Amino acid sequence: MTTRILRGRAHCFDGVLDVDWEICPIEDLNYLRSAEGCALSYGEKQHFLSRNCLTRLDPDFPNKVAPGDILVGNKGVGWGHDHDHAVMALKGVGLSAVICETTRQNFQRNCLHHGLPLVKVAGVFASVATGDLLELDLNAGTLLNETSGARLTFKPYPEFILETLDAGGLYAGHLGHANT
Numbered sequence: 001m002t003t004r005i006l007r008g009r010a011h012c013f014d015g016v017l018d019v020d021w022e023i024c025p026i027e028d029l030n031y032l033r034s035a036e037g038c039a040l041s042y043g044e045k046q047h048f049l050s051r052n053c054l055t056r057l058d059p060d061f062p063n064k065v066a067p068g069d070i071l072v073g074n075k076g077v078g079w080g081h082d083h084d085h086a087v088m089a090l091k092g093v094g095l096s097a098v099i100c101e102t103t104r105q106n107f108q109r110n111c112l113h114h115g116l117p118l119v120k121v122a123g124v125f126a127s128v129a130t131g132d133l134l135e136l137d138l139n140a141g142t143l144l145n146e147t148s149g150a151r152l153t154f155k156p157y158p159e160f161i162l163e164t165l166d167a168g169g170l171y172a173g174h175l176g177h178a179n180t
Contacts, residue, residue, distance in 0.1 A: 004138035004162060006096045006117070008068035010145075012130045013057055016076035019086035019107065023078070025052050029085045042088075042171070049085055050092030065093045070134050073100035074125040078107025078118075087114045097136055099124050099143065112161060115169030119143075121154045138162060 013022070020026040028049055031037045040048060054061040071077075071090060077100035078086065087110045090098065098111060098118040111118040119136070121143055128134065132147035141156035157165075164170060 004166070006068065006070065006134075006136040006138070008070045008096055008134060009066065010070055010072045010128045010130055010132045010134050011061070011065065011095075012072045012125065012128060013054065014074045014125065016079050017054075017073055018080040019078055019083050020080050022056055023054060023086035024049055024089035025056070026083075028052055028089070029083055032085060045085075046088045046092030048092075049089035050094075053089040053093045062093050065095060067094040068096045069094060070136065071095050071098045071100075072124060072128045072134075073098065073103075075100070075102045077101075077103045078111075079104055082106040082110070084110040084114065087111050087116055091116050099128075099134075099136065101125055112164060113170045115165055115167070115172060117157075117165055119154050119157075121152050123152055127152060138165070 017023050020029065032045060050062055058064070077098060091114060095116070098116065099121050100118070101120065101122065101124060103118060103120060108118050117138060124143065127148070127150040128145055132145050135144040135146055138156060139162070141154050143152045143154065
């Protein structure tokens with residue numbers, strides 16, 4: 001079994017995070033559907049989408065994220081349409097995982113398909129603050145807040161899902177851009 005431990009700083013957002021509004025503006029999705037946008041590679045699409053990721057809540061958010069950081073949401077992360085451009089934007093800014101209290105199944109599925117772990121952890125929003133250093137162990141089903149010492153648990157994904165994440169998601173092989 002592969003060790004799947006992610007470490008990064010928390011970026012916390014309360015309230016509903018809609019895929020077409022808060023996470024990534026629908027205007028960016030419309031551009032990707034244009035002839036010019038369709039011509040972009042997978043990595044170029046992630047880079048394009050990352051420039052507006054969560055900027056309606058924090059205009060400087062893309063500049064604050066370091067590779068490996070973790071998005072922490074409360075209830076309603078990934079609400080809205082079944083568009084996967086929001087996941088591409090989250091990966092594009094360098095986030096390594098999404099942790100939240102609740103999400104929609106289609107958003108969780110899109111995250112897994114793009115190789116971005118999303119775990120639901122009860123009590124996470126009350127236990128984490130922006131800037132806290134987190135350690136997320138996908139094998140053990142634990143979240144350690146190294147800043148406060150809080151330890152939370154969640155039901156780990158089965159091995160076949162973890163292998164899909166290890167491979168960069170379902171689309172990585174088809175697009176030729178594993179983990180990009």
